[in-house]
Amino acid sequence: MSVLDREMPGVAMTPDNIRRRNLPLGTNLLIVVAALVVSAVVVLGAGIGNWLLVVVLASVIYLVGLNVVASRVEGKRAARNRMWQTLIYAACVLAVLPLASVVWTLISKGASRLDGDFFGSSMANIGARDPNGGAYHAIIGTLEQVGIAALIAVPLGVLGAVYLVEYGRGRFANTVRFFVDVMTGIPSIVAGLFILSFWVLVVSKWFNDGNPEYSGFAASLALSVLMLPTIVRSTEEMLRLVPGPLREGSYALGVPQWKTILKVVLPTAAPGIVTGVMLAIARAAGETAPVLLVAGGLARINFDPFSGGQASLALYVYQQAGDASKYAPARAWTAALTLVALVLILTIAAKLLARRNKLTR
Missing domain, CATH: 1.10.3720.10 (MetI-like)
Structure with a gap:
């Protein structure tokens, strides 16, 4: 039994399947929307937090859902790679957000006196x-x-x-x-x-x-x-x-x-x-x-x-x-x-x- 057969039990490994073992972009977006909806229902429905907690919980739900779906479609190894890749991208976004916030604050509040005087x-x-x-x-x-x-x-x-x-x-x-x-x-x-x-x-x-x-x-x-x-x-x-x-x-x-x-x-x-x-x-x-x-x-x-x-x-x-x-x-x-x-x-x-x-x- 090959490595691909062990990672995707019950799925026949044909040349077409091997070439198409990629998670579609639409499925990824669907997981994002579902994670946001579930998080909003849990947090806002129970009244335990605001939009920030919604985003945090949605991120956790998205990672879990992405791992489950990607494991079924791409295999466990590819799913782990996709999950860590998502975490790396998220870390980059979190690192850029404070800088973007500072730049936006400076521009929005500092533009009022940009004049010749x-x-x-x-x-x-x-x-x-x-x-x-x-x-x-x-x-x-x-x-x-x-x-x-x-x-x-x-x-x-x-x-x-x-x-x-x-x-x-x-x-x-x-x-x-x-x-x-x-x-x-x-x-x-x-x-x-x-x-x-x-x-x-x-x-x-x-x-x-x-x-x-x-x-x-x-x-x-x-x-x-x-x-x-x-x-x-x-x-x-x-x-x-x-x-x-x-x-x-x-x-x-x-x-x-x-x-x-x-x-x-x-x-x-x-x-x-x-x-x-x-x-x-x-x-x-x-x-x-x-x-x-x-x-x-x-x-x-x-x-x-x-x-x-x-x-x-x-x-x-x-x-x-x-x-x-x-x-x-x-x-x-x-x-x-x-x-x-x-x-x-x-x-x-x-x-x-x-x-x-x-x-x-």
Whole structure:
């Protein structure tokens, strides 16, 4: 007796049956409808829950019914495969639902202030009863602070990862890895307090006639402290994924190690490195506490990151969300949508640039 005969007892295994052992789509849809109807009758009829419980119970009934029907039509092995495939698809849907909910909430509530005034004005001279006011100053602050932080953290992070992977051996390399791991778990407010106590209260006095000064550059330093461990760890993992034969082939041709790293290893790992860098930038762009501590968060426009306080989009959202004005929540939602869109645009642009690398095609 064959395996198919054992899985479908009482059914003759002819060539036509073997070719047609697939559960029809109509039968699958019928099981879905029947599961929903039975679940609604049980839950709503007994008054023990709402539509959410109906969906949960219907999912359980559907899986049981699908297993029974598929076992009769396709066999036990195919039925188990179909059931687990359904569970995997359901898990993917459940994972996407929170993200879709966040995106829909941002778009629906943030679209109300998508106008020229929001992107072309600041909060200077805006009172509680004024419906105008925008986030131009916060957008400028975010771009400058995150840009300077990236200029500081990206080269240091990539070079540190190159050292750990290509050169790092012994106690010093292990010490560097340890401190990188420790920095990964540092709260953002601790980074802000460190820059406040070091840069704002000590170093900035040397350039400001003995008076401490808040600045966007101080916020950039705090953000670079937060970005650095993420860039080091992600770049280190990407460099370790580069195949060893690529390095060995380069060495066999007489290419020195530094040139192999520059021309072979880094271009090969570039897409992964870019992903890690964009994750670090996204985290830095969404930080509020460091900017509040060391940049102050001005309501007016300040293009100079080295002199005077600055705002950021994350800080702007925090301030507007706690404002008593009835117009503030709309500004906060639009600023949050702007921040997400800005990070998304930067990520897409960086990924497109990384795809132009010939070694990764």
